[in-house]
Amino acid sequence: MRTWDWSYTGHVLPDxxxxxxxxxxxxALGSVLAFALGLVWALAFRAPTRxxxxxxxxxxxxxxxxxxxxxxFFLFYVLPTTGLTFSPLTTGVIGLGLHYSTYTAEVYRAGxxxxxxxxxxxxxxxxxxxxxTWTAVILPQAIRRVVPxxxxxxxxxxxxxxxxxAITVLDMLKQAEEAGAESFRYTEPxxxxxxxxxxxxxxxxxxxxxxxxxxxx
Amino acid sequence: xxxxxxxxxxxxxxxxxxxxxxALGLTALATGCSRxxxxxxxxxxxxxxxxxxxxxxxxxxxxxxxxxxxDRDGRLTGEAPTVAKxxxxxxxxxxxxxxxxxxxxxxxxxxxxxxxxxxxxxxINPTRCAQVLFxxxxxxxxxxxxxxxxxxxxxxxxxxxxxxxxxxxxxxxxIEIQYAKSYGVPSGKIAIYNDQLSGLEGIEAGRMDCFAGTxxxxxxxxxxxxxxxxxxxxxxxxxxxxxxxYGAGGYGFRPGETRLRDAFNSQLHxxxxxxxxxxxxxxxxxTETESTTLTARELCG
Numbered sequence: 001m002r003t004w005d006w007s008y009t010g011h012v013l014p015d016x017x018x019x020x021x022x023x024x025x026x027x028a029l030g031s032v033l034a035f036a037l038g039l040v041w042a043l044a045f046r047a048p049t050r051x052x053x054x055x056x057x058x059x060x061x062x063x064x065x066x067x068x069x070x071x072x073f074f075l076f077y078v079l080p081t082t083g084l085t086f087s088p089l090t091t092g093v094i095g096l097g098l099h100y101s102t103y104t105a106e107v108y109r110a111g112x113x114x115x116x117x118x119x120x121x122x123x124x125x126x127x128x129x130x131x132x133t134w135t136a137v138i139l140p141q142a143i144r145r146v147v148p149x150x151x152x153x154x155x156x157x158x159x160x161x162x163x164x165x166a167i168t169v170l171d172m173l174k175q176a177e178e179a180g181a182e183s184f185r186y187t188e189p190x191x192x193x194x195x196x197x198x199x200x201x202x203x204x205x206x207x208x209x210x211x212x213x214x215x216x217x
Numbered sequence: 218x219x220x221x222x223x224x225x226x227x228x229x230x231x232x233x234x235x236x237x238x239x240a241l242g243l244t245a246l247a248t249g250c251s252r253x254x255x256x257x258x259x260x261x262x263x264x265x266x267x268x269x270x271x272x273x274x275x276x277x278x279x280x281x282x283x284x285x286x287x288d289r290d291g292r293l294t295g296e297a298p299t300v301a302k303x304x305x306x307x308x309x310x311x312x313x314x315x316x317x318x319x320x321x322x323x324x325x326x327x328x329x330x331x332x333x334x335x336x337x338x339x340x341i342n343p344t345r346c347a348q349v350l351f352x353x354x355x356x357x358x359x360x361x362x363x364x365x366x367x368x369x370x371x372x373x374x375x376x377x378x379x380x381x382x383x384x385x386x387x388x389x390x391x392i393e394i395q396y397a398k399s400y401g402v403p404s405g406k407i408a409i410y411n412d413q414l415s416g417l418e419g420i421e422a423g424r425m426d427c428f429a430g431t432x433x434x435x436x437x438x439x440x441x442x443x444x445x446x447x448x449x450x451x452x453x454x455x456x457x458x459x460x461x462x463y464g465a466g467g468y469g470f471r472p473g474e475t476r477l478r479d480a481f482n483s484q485l486h487x488x489x490x491x492x493x494x495x496x497x498x499x500x501x502x503x504t505e506t507e508s509t510t511l512t513a514r515e516l517c518g
Contacts, residue, residue: 077415080422088408168386168408168419178409181321181390184328184348 009188012179016192019175024200026092026171027158033097034157035150038104043134045109064102069163071095076167092164100157107149111142144215151208155201172196261476264333265308268477273312274305275332277469279320281413282437283501284338284466287317296501297336300355301468303497304484319411321390324348327469335469340392342462346517350472352481354465354516355494357509359452360396361432363420363439366448372427374453375400383426384408386416392464393429399457413438421446431464437502465511 044056063071072095076088086094115138123133165174176189268274276298278285285295293315302313316332323335327349341351362385364372370383378385379401386408387393397407408425410416416428417438430438432452439449455462470478488494495508 076424077418077422080424085423166411166415168410168424170409174409177321177389178394180325182344182395184324184345186322186325 003187005185005188008183008185009192012176012183012189013192015175015179016172016189016196019170019172019193020196022089022170023158023161023172026089026096026161026164026169027154029093030096030100030157030161031154033093034100034104034153037097037101039108041101041105042108042112045105046112060102060105063098068095068099068160069166071099072163072167088164088167088169091167092161092169095167096157096160096164100153103153104150107146107153108142110149111146112138114145115141147215148208148212151204151211155204155208158201158204159197262471262474263476264471264474265310265477265480268305268310268333269308272310273314274301274310274334275314275316276301276334276336277316277318277323277326277332279323279337280317281320281337281434282441283433283503285315285336287315295338296356296498296503297338297466297468299497299501300485300488300494301334301336303488303493304481307484308480319389323390324469327471330471333470338466339469340464340466341513341516342392343516343518345469346513348472349469350474350478351513351517352468352470352478352485353512354467354509355485355489356498356503356507357463357465357511358431358433358507359454359464360393360429361435361452362427362429362450363417363435363447364427364450365420365423366446368448368450370426373450375402375429375455378402378406378427382406386410386419386425386428388413388416388430391430392462396455396457396462397429400455414441417444417447433502433507440502463509463511463516465509465516467513 041056041060044052047053047056072092075086075091075095079085079091119137119141120133123137128137161171162173164171165177170178172193173190176186176193179189180186276285276293278287278293278295278298280286281295283296285293285297288294293313298313298315305311305313316326318326318331320337323337323339324345326332327335335349338356339345339349341354345351360375362372362378364370370377370381372378372381372383375397377383378397384406385397385402387397387410389409389411394407394409398404408419410419410428413428413430413434416430419425420428421444427450428435432449435449439447454464468481470481485494488497489508495503495505
């Protein structure tokens with residue numbers, strides 16, 4: 001029995017690369033959403049009133065402690081019954097972004113907590129307005145500290161995109177499965193998908209390490 | 218913290234990398250070996266003798282009602298396992314063991330020796346015949362669509378879907394995706410669901426205009442509960458390249474296991490001719506209209 005067929009590999013490659021594009025698109029948009037929402041959660045954790053802190057905390061804990069797959073199913077099959085229908089890819093981006101925002105929120109929190117108290121005191125001493133304290137003093141220092149950690153979540157999200165197949169998004173892995181289901185040969189497509197994941201995730205993690213070194217003083 | 222990470226990185230990278238490569242090599246080697254040992258049998262194979270010795274045959278199933286599935290009590294049931302069990306008992310193999318797997322993995326699973334027979338009501342077609350040795354079919358069905366109630370887009374066949382530009386859903390690995398493409402439905406309009414039930418959910422959530430499947434599967438799917446928002450269309454036989462596509466299903470064996478297949482076939486014919494076959498599969502929604510005298514040879518083209 002042949003173990004590897006190069007011409008078949010060439011035949012399925014275009015479909016896999018199309019899937020890779022979808023995978024990258026979902027990761028990129030999901031990351032943007034996760035970064036933005038995570039910051040919102042992190043700031044809400046520090047709100048002066050518990051009427052904001054507690055509900056936000058409850059939502060974040062709920063999302064973080066339920067599986068991504070269940071959330072995707074909910075967004076895809078249940079949400080439309082309330083009249084709110086998004087395309088499969090949009091649903092996937094919302095699912096990934098929302099899920100990972102609950103993790104990035106903790107990353108931001110750590111970053112903000114890591115800003116030395118002296119910085120807060122200096123801002124107060126200079127009687128900087130609250131808004132300016134955040135945008136010019138605290139967040140620039142906090143975010144600089146957490147860029148590598150955020151990067152790791154991007155890589156984790158990248159590796160979670162095959163879950164979107166459950167809501168009919170034709171990502172890289174689903175394309176491979178379909179190619180396999182049609183030809184009954186899974187070895188080539190699945191191997192290529194694995195290699196593509198490594199080819200993208202490993203350099204990205206190297207980049208994150210370099211960033212960590214540069215930003216870490 | 219940062220200091221510790223640096224020292225760690227400085228002392229061990231060569232070792233770790235070499236270890237990793239070694240592990241990868243071993244995995245590749247192991248995979249290579251298992252593939253060689255499951256190579257196609259020659260001179261008809263001796264699987265039947267081995268199964269008689271073990272007393273148990275492993276059936277690959279795909280969790281599809283009514284063909285083969287695990288019921289509420291956790292028992293293997295469905296049309297195909299019931300018939301397979303009857304035949305294997307007559308062949309001297311009294312026990313069956315289900316191996317549930319998704320439909321698209323049935324053929325690779327059979328070929329990589331995860332089970333002995335595909336008993337999932339799999340359709341016999343030329344592409345599959347190139348990979349699997351089929352028994353003669355024991356049933357024949359037509360295709361149908363699930364559409365929103367009232368069928369707003371007036372969809373009846375794949376041709377209607379292609380003409381109106383409607384969106385459709387299929388279950389992963391099923392034959393429907395190939396039918397649809399051959400009728401010119403663009404792949405961008407075909408959503409692939411993990412199973413029939415999620416397809417039904419997709420229709421009820423308004424995610425597509427229709428969901429395609431066999432008349433039998435869809436009828437049983439709708440019988441799972443109350444589904445006021447959807448309905449099933451009149452069954453039809455798809456035509457591809459001027460040839461009618463009969464949805465006739467049988468049992469799949471590893472290539473080369475012709476002796477087991479032939480023994481299975483002769484018992485199957487005996488069951489069919491005595492009327493026992495229909496009695497066995499009637500509880501799963503099969504009737505005289507689903508019975509067939511087609512052969513695997515005709516279907517493999």
